[in-house]
Amino acid sequence: MLVQARTVHQSPTPEELRDYTERMPTCRITEFGSVNVQARVTSRSAGSTYVVAERSSGKTMTREEFERIAAMQDEYLRGRDALVIDGYIGNDPEFRTRARLSIETANANIAGMQQKLYFPREDDAEPEVHVVYTPNLSAPGYPDDRVIAVDLENGLTRVLGTDYFGESKKGGLRMWNTKVYDLGGLALHAGMKVIPTARGERVFMIIGLSGTGKTTTTFTTQNDSLPVQDDFVALMPGGKAHGTENGCFAKTFSLDPSFEPNIYRAVVKPTTYLENVFQDASGKVNFFEQSYTQNGRAVFGMDDLERYRDAREVGPVDALLILNRNQDIIPAVAKLNDEQAAAYFMLGETTGTSAGGAAEAGKFLRVPGTNPFFPMPHGLQGNRILELLATHPIETYLLNTGRVGGPDGDERSKKVRIPDTSACVEGIAEGSISWTEDDDFGYLVADNLPGIDDADLLRPRLLYERQGRMAEYVEVVDRLKRERVARLEEFPELTPEIVKAAG
Numbered sequence: 001m002l003v004q005a006r007t008v009h010q011s012p013t014p015e016e017l018r019d020y021t022e023r024m025p026t027c028r029i030t031e032f033g034s035v036n037v038q039a040r041v042t043s044r045s046a047g048s049t050y051v052v053a054e055r056s057s058g059k060t061m062t063r064e065e066f067e068r069i070a071a072m073q074d075e076y077l078r079g080r081d082a083l084v085i086d087g088y089i090g091n092d093p094e095f096r097t098r099a100r101l102s103i104e105t106a107n108a109n110i111a112g113m114q115q116k117l118y119f120p121r122e123d124d125a126e127p128e129v130h131v132v133y134t135p136n137l138s139a140p141g142y143p144d145d146r147v148i149a150v151d152l153e154n155g156l157t158r159v160l161g162t163d164y165f166g167e168s169k170k171g172g173l174r175m176w177n178t179k180v181y182d183l184g185g186l187a188l189h190a191g192m193k194v195i196p197t198a199r200g201e202r203v204f205m206i207i208g209l210s211g212t213g214k215t216t217t218t219f220t221t222q223n224d225s226l227p228v229q230d231d232f233v234a235l236m237p238g239g240k241a242h243g244t245e246n247g248c249f250a251k252t253f254s255l256d257p258s259f260e261p262n263i264y265r266a267v268v269k270p271t272t273y274l275e276n277v278f279q280d281a282s283g284k285v286n287f288f289e290q291s292y293t294q295n296g297r298a299v300f301g302m303d304d305l306e307r308y309r310d311a312r313e314v315g316p317v318d319a320l321l322i323l324n325r326n327q328d329i330i331p332a333v334a335k336l337n338d339e340q341a342a343a344y345f346m347l348g349e350t351t352g353t354s355a356g357g358a359a360e361a362g363k364f365l366r367v368p369g370t371n372p373f374f375p376m377p378h379g380l381q382g383n384r385i386l387e388l389l390a391t392h393p394i395e396t397y398l399l400n401t402g403r404v405g406g407p408d409g410d411e412r413s414k415k416v417r418i419p420d421t422s423a424c425v426e427g428i429a430e431g432s433i434s435w436t437e438d439d440d441f442g443y444l445v446a447d448n449l450p451g452i453d454d455a456d457l458l459r460p461r462l463l464y465e466r467q468g469r470m471a472e473y474v475e476v477v478d479r480l481k482r483e484r485v486a487r488l489e490e491f492p493e494l495t496p497e498i499v500k501a502a503g
Contacts, residue, residue: 087118140387379493
């Protein structure tokens, strides 16, 4: 389907998209020579997302309502200029998905960003997934006058009323989730990296909600490791993994070249697209300023990283890391059995950040699979991950990228720093961690971990004992077990052994 617009510019060059973007009133040029667009909407509109289905992981709409929205959007586009961007999600010829974005020319930055993430496609075949995007057309009657209407059956998503780039990126990937599931795999909101060791290369998948440190953990270097993908991958039977994107959509708030040099070097290149990144009156970028939003973003190509691996070149997955950003009794790292892995995967525990919108920032969340873009009933995710773990030996770990002992500002608490998480990843890759069973949760915790001398981070119970806070510790243990089982019981499709593993 090619949209019917006043003019349609199909497959514009990167130079043309950059020129269109510079004409936008909300675009500024940075000191790096890149473009920075300030959007009206600063995060994804989860509350405005509806799937055409009887049962879904989120809100649903009827076929008739979808067709009404489609007709309204098509009528609007007839009087507007449009850009059409074609590409692939994924680059494996046997697995890739033909994708298309059609969007108002007035929001060319979104087209430019999406073009960087698609793998190039030169054929003129019809897309398997198509996002039609009208940021300047409101949807009265829907939350915030925005709607993301998802037709999984026909691979079509209609986006109205928001100018946040994430709706384009996630629009295609949400539909791709269904394709992967139907092929026997599972789409994971995860990064992927390859770590060289004396035992050979180790392939890691890093699962986490936005803001938990997924991209940071993927790009932090251990043993000269190389990133493969930063946001979405497919895990298939036998541990086979497929990438999705030819670039990265990275958060920029508090971006520090001392801790994240690879990402920083890519972000400050002139070809990068920035969105909602703070610039002062003189035009200078400040990655630490949060007066507008903490959810500033950058889109850059994988080539801008200079060092990375193609997903087609890596072997089966060896380790799965489930990140959460907690603040009490979760250790820096814990080793899980398969049932525990499926349970913690389904719990998706973390403290929310601005990436999920103001309603999530600072709140404790449980998002199944850490994947808010899985459009089918969530219980299917948990069962499928357990099935996949049975097809190939994958070690699974829970990593806390937040704090132990209390929230930020509590002087009794301790932060799990980026170097601490990196030491955990290196220890897992090298097999250099000694483990002991945790009496409270049944997973394994580290007795000794090279690079971390603070036992409180590895066994938070020690911190609570030393501080005379054991009554508080016991209360948190009991509460978490009750809440976790209750949460998993909300998913009727979930097998009993997964629910039991959370108690």
